Amino acid sequence: MTKTNPDTPIAPSHLQQRSLETVWHPCTQMKQLETYPLIPVISGKGVWLHAADGNCYLDAISSWWVNLFGHSNAYINAAIRDQLEKIEHVMLAGFTHEPVVALSERLKNMAPGTLGHCFYASDGASAIEIALKMSFHYWLLRGQPQKNRFISLQNDYHGETLGALSVTDVAIFKQTYAPLLNPCVHVPTPDWRYAEPGESAQDYAIRAAAALERHVAENHAQIAALILEPLVQGATGMGMYHPVYLQRAREICHQYQIHMIADEIAVGFGRTGTLFACNQADIAPDFLCLSKGLSGGYLPLSVVMTTDTVYQAFYDDKIAHSFLHSHSHSGNALACRAALATLDIFEQNQIIDANKIKAAYLNKIAAPLAAHPKVIDFRNCGMIWAFEVETEDADFAATCFQAGLKQKLLLRPLGKTIYFMPPYIINEQEMDLLINGTLQILDTL
Known part of the structure; x- marks a missing residue:
């Protein structure tokens, strides 16, 4: 995979620039934002975040583990x-x-x-x-x-x-x-x-x-x-x-x-x-x-x-x-x-029972992921999945995050650990996209 040259800053958009000038973003080294620009989000619906540039991303981590029933939930x-x-x-x-x-x-x-x-x-x-x-x-x-x-x-x-x-x-x-x-x-x-x-x-x-x-x-x-x-x-x-x-x-x-x-x-x-x-x-x-x-x-x-x-x-x-x-x-x-x-x-909606069905489906389709040669200790507890990736990339978390965006996925690895913690409303088609996209990431890293 071709990596962005860290010595080549990317020109920010107007909203990105305004944010950089006034917002101190959490858990962020601001210098890295010159290479990995902020993503301006203008709306969200269900598991999807819609960015200002027209791209959309499946929120596979529930926006730092908080979102249960999707963005802009009508109820x-x-x-x-x-x-x-x-x-x-x-x-x-x-x-x-x-x-x-x-x-x-x-x-x-x-x-x-x-x-x-x-x-x-x-x-x-x-x-x-x-x-x-x-x-x-x-x-x-x-x-x-x-x-x-x-x-x-x-x-x-x-x-x-x-x-x-x-x-x-x-x-x-x-x-x-x-x-x-x-x-x-x-x-x-x-x-x-x-x-x-x-x-x-x-x-x-x-x-x-x-x-x-x-x-x-x-x-x-x-x-x-x-x-x-x-x-x-x-x-x-x-x-x-x-x-x-x-x-x-x-x-x-x-x-x-x-x-x-x-x-x-x-x-x-x-x-x-x-x-x-x-x-x-x-x-x-x-x-x-x-x-x-x-x-x-x-x-x-x-x-x-x-x-x-x-x-x-x-x-x-x-x-x-x-x-x-x-x-x-x-x-x-x-x-x-x-x-x-x-x-x-x-x-x-009997969510606890419904989640058991969804977890079983994701575990089933994740079999190729669990068996991937780069994957270590694939594990699951309820609506949480995680595994380590065998890699020598010292900047793996940032590399994987960027690769995820290209697959329309919001992933935020913890070191060399990729995890999924999606909103409970995720459907089978979206779970398919999540697993297939992650496999694509592993095959290209």
Whole structure:
């Protein structure tokens, strides 16, 4: 494949130039935009993004894992328009409104265990910050201020604000800011790719859980909580693991009196094949963090769900015993209404069952991809697929991204890992295009 000469900048369009002059784009080295220009998107419909130059791209990664039911979904659009005529936002301190109450009630009925209290924010990292602070504050109120440490899994990603980054184990995000971060122990990952030859995913998960228990047994007096990404560790390459690890982790947390925080920001709402990833282990965490697909990918919204035990610990005459944490747009009415519409679609269209049929079809047509000589560890969990590519290209992610565009695919590899996380409305013809296009990419790289 002929590569663009990195020393030959491409002249940007008017919109691209305006963006370069005023927008600081996330997770982007701006100098690379001279070689790989921004793509101005003017509209989206279903799984497709329509660019200003007339090209269209299949959104195979759900626009950073957020979009569940397609761009410009008619049902969600109508719900937001209706809410616009009522109230767009009101602060939740001293006020409430129907969308936030209705959403909280529905989440309570859907969530595992007794997670019945919802604290809202605007994004995933903020939800993680809330859960960490709540856990520490709970133990403080219970007379155990020494429980102020957190543990997470090797390779876990929980966000890039300082608290969330402290419990993250992805070096490229963390190294620069290490002097600002709180200490955190990362216990061995249960990702089955780390198993010994001949060791099953289940056996390796049990072995990883034993390492977790050894650390917790020695240090539980100082540990507030274990935080983890259930079943799939996203940002480090879609590492997948057996549900038995969650079962053992829940038992260990209960035995040694530490909280369990389930970060389902990326994997919640059907991504792993069940509504929540924790469902596959039949466990309930003490804190459940949700975002991304919560609003169907429409508007910034996140929530931390917790138990009555945690909630009641803050009930007191003293204002200092309150959870003094807030976000300006907590429980935004428009975002909550979008979330309610999203949950309607789940129920009305039996999405979990429908996704099983779609996943089976994609797995069937992906057989040639899984058998491709450049493909390593092809894997699937629900509506997530991933595999590593055998390549010596140090700039593989950018090369693959550009090659994907030529196949009308939006792919954004994680290092040398290609993954698919499409909107749930993807049809068989679009899945065919996704697999065939990816095969074309592998054959030309």
